[in-house]
């Protein structure tokens with residue numbers, strides 16, 4: 001906003017239009033001087049004189065210019081002229097959209113397909129991992145309708161095509177923040193562009209966790225990976241290390257036996273988190289001599305170079321579990337171990353930073369909380385008009401097909417919300433028109 005002009009409002013007691021006009025200026029963050037004319041004859045005369053004989057409150061003046069009463073002020077606001085008079089510049093707002101979707105993973109793209117078909121003309125902001133987790137997968141064998149399997153990137157591209165066909169628009173960019181303090185939502189991108197939107201679907205997914213250990217930054221993509229299915233084949237006949245004890249670690253270790261000399265699994269405690277199904281598969285491979293399990297073991301350093309990849313790693317082991325918490329314990333053994341590739345499979349962190357200043361609620365792990373349960377509105381968050389779908393909400397299933405299901409639910413919930421909004425707006429306009437006629 002540029003320098004604010006002087007706003008004066010003549011009001012009287014028990015005057016709902018006076019309250020509305022004051023609320024309007026307050027909502028714009030504009031200061032005003034208020035003169036209550038109810039019991040002040042001098043002020044009343046002054047108002048009548050300045051307002052060319054009008055004897056009704058409110059009367060609004062901006063920099064000494066007579067604007068008029070509530071109806072006039074409201075009309076100016078609708079056309080945007082009031083903001084001009086007030087010097088409110090909103091050049092940064094690139095565009096208003098009915099619906100903005102954060103994320104172009106399976107959840108976001110499915111939401112876009114449904115929202116496009118519902119004429120909500122969604123704008124999808126791609127985020128810093130366009131296409132989401134599925135772009136890291138070579139072969140998706142369990143997505144219904146593809147008995148011969150389909151490549152992750154191909155599935156994503158087909159969904160993009162389908163979404164744009166129904167009117168969705170994709171935009172490169174990363175959402176920095178969403179402001180829900182007034183409506184429409186203000187969605188600010190990292191490049192400074194601002195969009196406004198009547199509804200927002202958060203389908204921003206979850207990013208693979210890393211350990212933050214020495215060597216990690218340098219070697220990520222050079223022998224260190226968070227995606228065995230994407231990168232396993234590059235390290236044929238090497239010894240490989242998988243870190244983690246959940247389903248992903250077990251699945252990835254099993255998958256890597258196709259390429260590795262031996263796959264080692266380092267897990268920080270005695271019990272695996274993974275389901276029996278995967279633990280059994282891994283034990284079969286152990287019996288076949290393809291996998292070796294290192295329990296109560298943690299990785300503390302990676303050694304190698306970008307030219308030659310991972311050379312070896314440093315591990316710590318303590319039978320009591322969580323050895324990095326027991327580095328001073330004489331029972332903790334530190335040792336170097338030769339491997340040619342390392343895969344982190346230690347879970348994911350939901351991408352919710354941009355929602356920090358909104359009223360959404362996150363669970364202890366940072367996943368976005370939605371209403372869930374049965375019936376409509378399952379994807380509603382604690383902020384009306386803001387919906388959540390996919391891995392950013394779902395810490396458990398995290399499957400392409402479940403993300404797609406949630407994406408469709410979010411678009412349907414958003415559509416219902418937008419229709420309610422439209423109905424409420426037209427009733428307010430009708431009431432307004434009726435009041436003006438009185």
Ligand code: NDP
Nearest residue numbers: 244245246247248249251268273345346347395396397398
């Ligand atoms: P999980 O959170 O289930 O497992 C993460 C594993 O990494 C845990 O064993 C955890 O140890 C370990 N870990 C976490 N942080 C660290 C750390 N700092 N240092 C060392 N180890 C660490 O994540 P997943 O990605 O395995 O699975 C996520 C979800 O996806 C699950 O619901 C899973 O069922 C599902 N999934 C299903 C698959 C399938 O069925 N095909 C395949 C892959 C995933 P600890 O156990 O001690 O906490």
